[in-house]
Amino acid sequence: MDKRILIPTDFSKNALNAARYALDLYTKLNCEFYFLNVFRLTNYTTNTLILPEPGSAEYEAAKGASEEAFIKLLDMLELHHDNPKHSYHTISSFNFLSEAMKQTIDNKDIDLVVMGTQGATGAKGIIFGSNTVNAMEKIRECPVLAVPDELRFSIPKEIVFPTNYKSSFSRKELNYLIEIAKMHNTSIRVVYFTKKTTLTEDQEKHKQLLDDILQGVDHSFHTVPDKDVAQGITSFVQSRNSDMIAFINKKHFLFNSIFSRPLVKEIGYDATVPILALNES
Structure with missing residues (x-):
């Protein structure tokens, strides 16, 4: 079956860039790409009690403008x-x-969502637009890949996967990561990241399971001591020139502490590489 990928777009350069990245990343696979544009009506606000109806002049004009923009995008x-x-x-x-x-x-039984990190109204200083943060946090049905503004596609050589080994792993929640690694021969x-030198018995078991699941792709394990997790990821990615970060979006794990906008701003994280939010199974 073809892979089905959803790409929300506001027809901004950033959204176009994310689309191009997705097309290049999945160039070897049969894919159906669904482009979604949410159009607005100039005179409609949430305070308006009457919703514009399909068929009304304003509604059809706004929809027509969206469809015309799609023709240009696909061309x-x-x-x-x-x-x-x-x-x-x-x-x-x-x-x-x-x-x-x-x-x-x-x-549409979507397998993956790909979004740009900012839209046409992206404010300077905010790395991830609120729509992207919300999608990475709220969408649990499929993974979300966020692509930084102006990032040109190059074949990913290395993906960084941060973990605390505190939960077990499953093949299901890692299958998109492994698929990308196999497609592009990526490590x-x-x-x-820890202040302790040893793992607990449970952590050792989880690490061994992860090692088993990743058999078939080049992988290695690294321990970074005494590091703030967010800074540690940034430093690790920058020092090795890594191409992507992937993490399992467990509730109350890395997402809120690393990728939320306030901390992203605070640590000066540049979002220079795409971030793949996988789902806890």
């Missing part, structure tokens, strides 16, 4: 990404982005 993509393995679909929706994304994930570097 641009097909010009540079003429891949017989890929097919494109477009969805113009008058809805909240989060709702439109959830509906599309359910209705996975498992990184544990």
Whole structure:
């Protein structure tokens, strides 16, 4: 079955960049790409009691503008990404982005969401736009890949996978990470940040299970002592010129402590590499 990838777009350069990255990353696989645009109505606000109806002049004009922008987008993509393995679909929706994304994930059986880190209105100093942070935090049905602004695709040579070994692992929650590694012959570097030198018995078991699951792809284990986790990831990625960060989006684990915007801003994390948020099974 073809892989189904959802790419929300506001037709900004950043969204186009994320789309191009996704097309290049999955160039070897048969994929159906679903492009989603949530359109707005100029005179409509949440204070307005009357919702614009399909068929009304304002609604149809806004939808028509979205569909016209899609024609230009697909022409641009097909010009540079003429891949017989890929097919494109477009969805113009008058809805909240989060709702439109959830509906599309359910209705189209989406495997992966790919988003740019900022939209057309991205404020300077905020690395991840709120839509991207919300998607990485809230979407549990499939992984979310966030692609930094202006990042050009290059074949990923190394993916950094931070973990604390406190929970068990499953093949299901790691299958997208392993798939990318196998597609591009990419190495996975498992990184544990700790002030202790030894693992508990349970942590050792979880590490061994992870080692077993990653058999078949090049991988290695690294321990970084006495490091603030967020700074540690940044330093590790920068020192090795790594190409991607992947983490399992466990509730109350790394997401809130590392990738939330306040801390991202505080530590000056540049989001120079894509971040893949996998789902806890």
